[in-house]
Amino acid sequence: ALxxxxxxxxxxxxxxxxxxxxxxxxxxxxxxxWLMPRLNRFYARHPGILVHLHSRVTRFDLDLAGIDAVIxxxxxxxxxxxxxxxxxxxxxxxxxxxxxxSHPIHKPADLAQHSALIYMRHGRPNNTWSFRKxxxxxxxxxxSDYLCDDGEVARRWALAGHGVTYKAGLDVVRDIRxxxxxxxxxGWQGEPAPLNLMCPHRAQVSELSLIHx
Numbered sequence: 001a002l003x004x005x006x007x008x009x010x011x012x013x014x015x016x017x018x019x020x021x022x023x024x025x026x027x028x029x030x031x032x033x034w035l036m037p038r039l040n041r042f043y044a045r046h047p048g049i050l051v052h053l054h055s056r057v058t059r060f061d062l063d064l065a066g067i068d069a070v071i072x073x074x075x076x077x078x079x080x081x082x083x084x085x086x087x088x089x090x091x092x093x094x095x096x097x098x099x100x101x102s103h104p105i106h107k108p109a110d111l112a113q114h115s116a117l118i119y120m121r122h123g124r125p126n127n128t129w130s131f132r133k134x135x136x137x138x139x140x141x142x143x144s145d146y147l148c149d150d151g152e153v154a155r156r157w158a159l160a161g162h163g164v165t166y167k168a169g170l171d172v173v174r175d176i177r178x179x180x181x182x183x184x185x186x187g188w189q190g191e192p193a194p195l196n197l198m199c200p201h202r203a204q205v206s207e208l209s210l211i212h213x
Contacts (some may be wrong), residue, residue: 022049025056026071028153029171030195035071038145062200069199073168076196084197089168091190093129094181096161105164108185109138111194115163120149129166130191138188168193 026035031053054067060082062070076083081146085199097116105114108131118125125147131138142164146157151167158165159180175181 023052023068025054025067028055068204073193078198081198087195089193091193093184095164097182099161100182108138116144117146117154117157117163117165118156119151133186133188
């Protein structure tokens with residue numbers, strides 16, 4: 001799926017005469033884990049263009065913030081913005097292998113017996129986790145003494161063995177491959193977490209004009 005991701009278009013720069021910089025807002029974890037490692041390739045292809053990265057986790061007014069485009073999780077429905085799907089992701093429940101061995105968890109309902117590592121999302125605790133298997137959907141309330149406003153903190157708590165967290169696949173795929181975290185509930189799929197590129201209509205961004213990073 002990563003090969004399908006495109007970076008923001010440089011066409012927006014042409015709408016800001018002499019600026020030579022592209023201001024892109026994105027989730028901190030996406031910026032750190034996917035975007036930053038690829039910026040050197042971008043600069044090699046486009047010398048003289050500065051990509052100014054801004055961390056954003058909530059909605060904001062692009063014009064007031066001076067932002068050209070934003071990459072965010074969700075349905076891509078931001079009023080006044082054109083939206084382009086970059087990646088279809090899902091949220092994954094993960095746990096440390098040590099905790100999985102000492103406190104086995106086999107199905108979503110078992111979460112009631114475990115500590116969930118909860119983070120704020122859209123200003124509210126993400127304390128109801130959704131799972132689908134075929135036509136069956138389960139909405140599971142979770143509880144915990146752990147609550148933060150940064151999903152990266154929840155990931156680190158999971159690595160330390162404090163409980164189960166519910167993170168987008170992009171955020172934990174390296175941990176899973178390295179054996180640091182274990183995905184739960186084979187056959188069940190977490191809620192969708194698609195990544196979208198959004199920009200003002202005037203920027204005239206099209207998928208053909210997007211630049212590979």
